[in-house]
Amino acid sequence: MSIQKFYQVAQQRDFARLFQFRVARLGTLDFGVDDLIYAETATLPGRSITNVPVPYMGLPLNVPGTATYPGSAGYQIAFRCDQNYNIRNILENGTFGIFDESTSTGNYNTPQKGSTVVLQLLGKEMNGNQAVAIRTYTLFGAWIQAIADTNYDIKDTGTIQTVQCTFAYQFWRARNGAAPATDPIGLPTLL
DSSP states (O other), rough: OHHHHHHHHHHHOOOOOOOOOEEEEEEEEEEOTGGGGEEOOOOOOOOOEEEEEEEETEEEEEEEEEEEEEETTTEEEEOOOOOTTHHHHHHHHHHHHHHHHTTTTTTOOOOOOTOEEEEEEEEEEETTTTEEEEEEEEEEEEEEEEOOOOOOOOTTOOOOEEEEEEEOOSSEEEEESSSSSOOOSSOOOOO
16 A cells, blocks of 8 residues: 555544543443543453364364453553542442441342443544544443552652552443443343
8 A cells, every 4th residue: 555545544534542432331320521531541351262272183273162351350440530539439339339348248249230331432523512432342240349559649749640440340242332232141230
């Protein structure tokens, strides 16, 4: 492909940017347009098909097997903390909802319906003051696994505080547009 042709294709299709995403929902908690700034980093989840070797007369034939979801046991999202630490409070309450050692109770059963994390890839089109989602990823059977330590330093010059949260999930589905994928197996709520 020539440079001119590459540039013409680039003009038609443009390029995705690293900041074109949002966390739209954690469990039953929907984020509004004013909340979107608090999700600072995330990744699109991966998916792999296992390889099943089938040897025949010394020749290893390879056939596809089942799906696996690498990283599903430790999926991380970094959030910017608002001044009153509301996002950290929501995440902390989510962990105590799963297990509270003060009462030895919690919702530590197999995740069910409503236990989702919804991520949206954003296009450049706007609907009012909100970017239009072009693809939505729904992570099913999600739960908060860990909240990272929050560090402080009196010598800092004003860096925005973040909180790293690790989720676990079972599998994901993707759909074009803003609508999350429907829950295929009726997967308590995350938060």
